[in-house]
Amino acid sequence: MSERHFVFIEGSSRPNGNSAILARRAEQHLPDGASSEWLRLADLPLPDFDADAASAPIFPDGNEGALLAATLRATDLVIVSPLYWYSVSAPVKRYLDHWDGWLHIPGLRFRRTMAGRTLWAISAGYTDDAGKADGLATSLRLTAEYLGMAWGGLLYGNGDQPGDVRQDHTAMRRAEDFLSPAAVPALRAG
Template sequence: MSRRFLFVLGSARLDGNTELLAREAAEQLPGEVEQEWIRLAEHPLPDFVDLRHDSDHLRPPSDTATGLLLDATLAATDIVIASPLYWYSVSGLTKRYLDYWSGWLRVPDLGFKATLAGRTLWGVTALADREPSVADPLAGTLNNSAAYMGMRFGGVLLGNGTAPGDVRKDTEALARAKTFFAQEAPLARFPHQDA
């Protein structure tokens, strides 16, 4: 299967620092790699309702925001969560998208977990703090989600920026963006698992 990247943009802001950094990294991908960019703010998902103990788990129609995101997620070999750091984790828009993974796990004959197993989850974020450890909860959310799904985790590309466009001044982040997707991503592991 040829590589197909899905960039899930979790910012409420158009062309924010996180998106700029993600686009910088995406520019380094070979031309034959397909890219799909979905801005969650333009495809608002309804509130997630946990039906895990109910029996009516249906595949959402493709002409809905939920169906569009499900189809794009299943078609991707690489899923890039591009979410600004909001209160030390992913944005609300991004969290809602990840919440839907719980529902998609329970749709009969969908094979959501089996389909994503072995594929790669990546993170890109911009933060307004010079201390990168403040993004550890965001990285943990993505790593643990990948581990649960049996996915590979490519890590999180961190950039610094407060005002619009500030990430362009972060020369270290821009340098990391040039090789970020070139690395071989290991299978994700929960922190409590033995190495």
């Protein structure tokens, strides 16, 4: 994959929530030549992940198949999730749980395929203390590490009520260069 393709996976129950507003700002400033697509987990609901069913994995169809295909198309995967109880939303957690099944699909080589790509996170929450999102960031960073992906980092904005994140001028400004190659520490180091 030579050109970058950003896949935004949005896990909010409310359309155009604060996390999505912040992510849309970042999407407007993608690197030259990059493409993007946006999937709302509310529009593609997944069942709870059943680890026992994953012991005899098959290539999924329906919503899960669509999410797997989009995930595989991504050079850059952007998790867009409100900060819920110091972590990702339930739909995002369910999506990530399904990755366990994808790891076991014969011939897919999900882990090998995802290696070298970049995982990003964009979130908004009830407080201006970005440290409250450390659990969310750590969970996704460790996921990236496990799969051999680069960790692009977390863009966090303060927004409790609908549209509040627009008043977090620092986060909105950071969104404009958040998804650039220089933002990834491993890429900066060479």
